Amino acid sequence: MSESNLEQKVKEIGEQGLLQKLHRFCPPDMIGDDAAVMQTLPEQSLIVTTDVLVEGVHFSDRTTSPEDAGWRAAAANLSDLAAMGATPLGITVGLAINGDTAVSWVEKLYQGMNDCLQVYHTPIVGGDVVRSPINTISITAFGQANPxxxxxxxxxxxxxxxxxxxxxxxxxxxxxxxxxxxxxxxxxxxxxxxxxxxxxxxxxxxxxxxxxxxxxxxxxxxxxxxxxxxxxxxxxxxxxxxxxxxxxxxxxxxxxxxxxxxxxxxxxxxxxxxxxxxxxxxxxxxxxxxxxxxxxxxxxxxxxxxxxxxxxxxxxxxxxxxxxxxxxxxxxxxxxxxxxxxx
Amino acid sequence: MSESNLEQKVKEIGEQGLLQKLHRFCPPDMIGDDAAVMQTLPEQSLIVTTDVLVEGVHFSDRTTSPEDAGWRAAAANLSDLAAMGATPLGITVGLAINGDTAVSWVEKLYQGMNDCLQVYHTPIVGGDVVRSPINTISITAFGQANPxxxxxxxxxxxxxxxxxxxxxxxxxxxxxxxxxxxxxxxxxxxxxxxxxxxxxxxxxxxxxxxxxxxxxxxxxxxxxxxxxxxxxxxxxxxxxxxxxxxxxxxxxxxxxxxxxxxxxxxxxxxxxxxxxxxxxxxxxxxxxxxxxxxxxxxxxxxxxxxxxxxxxxxxxxxxxxxxxxxxxxxxxxxxxxxxxxxx
Structure with missing residues (x-):
């Protein structure tokens, strides 16, 4: 992270504090239960794809802004759905985050994801935020397709x-x-x-x-x-x-x-x-x-x-x-x- | 990893090699496309939940065998579905893995997940394997429930x-x-x-x-x-x-x-x-x-x-x-x- 030391860090607000800040990127009715609920069309197949991105391996502040990393992560998953002929229903985001990461970095990452998802009317329906030595983003996207x-x-x-x-x-x-x-x-x-x-x-x-x-x-x-x-x-x-x-x-x-x-x-x-x-x-x-x-x-x-x-x-x-x-x-x-x- | 140096390591077979070994835990028709395809019942809602587990934070060889770590990871996600009243359709597993990890450790992890999933007739329908300094497991489980x-x-x-x-x-x-x-x-x-x-x-x-x-x-x-x-x-x-x-x-x-x-x-x-x-x-x-x-x-x-x-x-x-x-x-x-x- 090339963030200033003055910026608020994830460890200062904790995983729950970070989750609160990220809630604004989710539809309000999706928050609070053990799982997200969605309606599907009858006679459609469910299509699911998952990607894991690791900082330093798949993205890096040296070449990619957090907004662009977020956009690209969302785009890659939506592209996998498109490749199957599927219309997206939503994505879940599992975030493993180092406590020294700036809160603003995570918000920019989600802003980039959201900017991409909004173009395709796709909500972030759920997720998980945990601590880890290495920032890692796991996205699962699901959609539906005519069989x-x-x-x-x-x-x-x-x-x-x-x-x-x-x-x-x-x-x-x-x-x-x-x-x-x-x-x-x-x-x-x-x-x-x-x-x-x-x-x-x-x-x-x-x-x-x-x-x-x-x-x-x-x-x-x-x-x-x-x-x-x-x-x-x-x-x-x-x-x-x-x-x-x-x-x-x-x-x-x-x-x-x-x-x-x-x-x-x-x-x-x-x-x-x-x-x-x-x-x-x-x-x-x-x-x-x-x-x-x-x-x-x-x-x-x-x-x-x-x-x-x-x-x-x-x-x-x-x-x-x-x-x-x-x-x-x-x-x-x-x-x-x-x-x-x-x- | 408390594995012997003589054991084959993930970096020796690469991510693709590891993925090949893990295919035996997936239904054969799920392999090869950009995403997994499943049939859902009409008139049911789709229920989705996701969990991220990081080695050293959520599991550790010191207290948990890889088989038990796998079982517990699968059980936690199925429990989230049960808590919503949903019957499982499948899970995806995103694995970020350190190259020095023994291949057998990963196989034991998947064996433990599979042992749990089989009790509940739930397939691993997809996933991703990438390299990372820290072993991280991201599971997304999806199920269906009468609305x-x-x-x-x-x-x-x-x-x-x-x-x-x-x-x-x-x-x-x-x-x-x-x-x-x-x-x-x-x-x-x-x-x-x-x-x-x-x-x-x-x-x-x-x-x-x-x-x-x-x-x-x-x-x-x-x-x-x-x-x-x-x-x-x-x-x-x-x-x-x-x-x-x-x-x-x-x-x-x-x-x-x-x-x-x-x-x-x-x-x-x-x-x-x-x-x-x-x-x-x-x-x-x-x-x-x-x-x-x-x-x-x-x-x-x-x-x-x-x-x-x-x-x-x-x-x-x-x-x-x-x-x-x-x-x-x-x-x-x-x-x-x-x-x-x-x-």
Whole structure:
């Protein structure tokens, strides 16, 4: 904690005192019982995901403000729900906190979480605050999904189109600009800000779910249970495609020129650096979806221009990056080889 | 960790390696997606609770085996569900782990959790494993409850009977016997084992929920939404009564002689020591319920003989411990005064 010694510390108000201060981030009717109560829609499946973030391992005051750490923690969990096709119901926050931490740091962390959650109408419904030598945040997010529209890693079928809901590589570029500001000397302020914002305030793509539902309904496909495949790209675009292919026992052909990239990249980075960040940067929190072509085309048409069909699922179980312009040789992407190749 | 240096450590197999080993504790269809999927019953409310446990703060190899730490962590969360009247659907486990921890320690922890969860047919549906300087376990449990039968701290009404589902003080006595074995020199092995087991393997009182439901159904009360009040006694019997009274804006009269206590206590402890452990010992994970007298009487009749009606909710907002045998003066219980009085 780089907080002033004059600031009130958690140990001065205790866990109960801190809990009192955090109550303003929860709906009033959620406070006081052994557990939170929520209403779910009938005929929906319950979707649950959990993440643990440790200070010094997953976040640090050196690179991330507490507000941004809070936003990113909430966004990562909501992104996991989006990746399953689920609408969020709420999150619980388990906080293990060092007594020397400034109370204001914890409040800023919750403010950042809340800023993200409010965009997606998601309440903090419960939690726990305990003392610990190391600040640790455990978030469990739960949501609900139509059982016929759950997006799974195992559902990709040969012939499906591979859709990305937006740009990849921006979050990594933003982080690099924060760590090495001189990297951005040839970028405009607006370009730098866009990339840094992509790192600090990533947006979980819950916004695409109603559009996807609408397409499935209007195609009379909602009740016929077309398998939908996908996951989020929190660990990178290449990771998402490879994981989906592994779990679905299929392969993929990705067309290099079709992958949307940050507009600042071409005049700023070498093609090698650009494709490394796009494929392996991670933390863009976009969705990588594998869908029947007709649905994929409707989806891309209705989403903003940053979404795109970038390839096809194949029977052959390799993940190939191809370049129909002929500028680059075909490559087979493996997670480990990929990383080695690009480093 | 008091583990041998020869044992395999978490850092040797990594987080992914550890996750692979822990998969055997999860249903196979839960593994691989961004989130877990569960079916819920229609017309039920979703109930969610979360707890964070930190090594050295909430558990320690010095007093608790990893199996017992796992059992107690699972039991505490299931008890929170029971306290709301909810049947468990599953738990998620977020594990932050020091790389020097023995892999076998983590497996024993999960074995203990699983041993407890299996009794209550509750799966581990998801989780996260990350590295951290300090071993930390975050559990989120979720269950479902009939919206008309949710047990809340705010629902106690003057005239309600106060029911305890079992004995209090045993878990505290068991812990003291583990810390100071010479304390038990006048106890039989069977008495010692019963008390120690109460500390190591507490049982969440999910078993009473079907009985309570049955009574409400047969009284035609299920659909008329009689307010049910209660919570678990994880922080002690006195704490539970005081919290319920505070949240319901009522008071209580507790009849000292009606509180079920461990059979070993009268010939072993002074009356002062005995009532201290019974009221303030904590971690017995019984339920303290406040119910209309008719329902309370039926419930106590159907539960085992260790349950009892111990008092009444009053309009007057004090919590009084009274002794109709005249051996002890009446006392007003406050959380802080109570602790001071008894220490």
């Amino acid at each position: 016929n529209c759950i997006i799974r890693r195992t559902n990709a079928r040969p012939g499906y189109a591979i859709v990305v809901t937006g740009i990849h590589g921006a979050a990594k570029a933003g982080l690099e600009l924060l760590l090495n500001p001189e990297l951005g000397k040839n970028l405009s302020d607006s370009e730098k800000n866009t990339l840094i914002k992509a790192h600090q305030r990533p947006k979980p793509r819950l916004d695409i779910l109603p559009t996807l539902q609408e397409i499935l309904s209007s195609s009379c496909l909602l009740s016929s249970s077309i398998p939908l495949a996908g996951m989020d790209s929190s660990d990178g675009l290449a990771d998402a495609i490879i994981q989906i292919c592994k779990f679905s026992q299929v392969g993929a052909k990705i067309e290099r020129s079709q992958i949307p990239i940050p507009p600042a990249f071409p005049n700023w980075l070498s093609p090698e650096q650009s494709i490394e960040w796009v494929l392996y940067g991670g933390e863009d929190f976009e969705l990588v979806l594998c869908l029947p072509l007709e649905i994929a085309e409707s989806l891309v048409e209705k989403l903003n221009k940053e979404s795109a069909i970038i390839g096809r699922i194949t029977q052959e179980k390799t993940v190939k990056l191809i370049d129909s312009t002929g500028n680059h040789a075909d490559e087979i992407l493996h997670l480990s080889q990929g990383f080695q190749h690009f480093k | 008309n039968c949710i047990i809340r701290r705010t629902n106690a009404r003057p005239g309600y009977a106060i029911v305890v589902t079992g004995i209090h003080g045993a878990a505290k006595a068991g812990l003291e016997l583990l810390l100071n074995p010479e304390l038990g020199k006048n106890l039989s092995d069977s008495e010692k084992n019963t008390l120690i087991k109460a500390h190591q393997r507490p049982k969440p009182r999910l078993d009473i929920l079907p009985t309570l439901q049955e009574i409400l159904s047969s009284s035609c009360l299920l659909s008329s939404s009689i307010p049910l009040a209660g919570m678990d006694s994880s922080d002690g019997l006195a704490d539970a009564i005081i919290q319920i009274c505070k949240f319901s804006q009522v008071g209580a009269k507790i009849e000292r002689s009606q509180i079920p206590i461990p059979p070993a206590f009268p010939n072993w402890l002074s009356p002062e020591q005995s009532i201290e452990w019974v009221l303030y010992g904590g971690e017995d994970f019984e339920l303290v319920l406040c119910l209309p007298l008719e329902i309370a009487e039926s419930l106590v009749e159907k539960l085992n003989k260790e349950s009892a009606i111990i008092g009444r909710i009053t309009q007057e907002k004090t919590v009084k411990l009274i002794d109709s045998t005249g051996n002890h003066a009446d006392e007003i219980l406050h959380l802080s005064q109570g602790f001071q009085h008894f220490k």
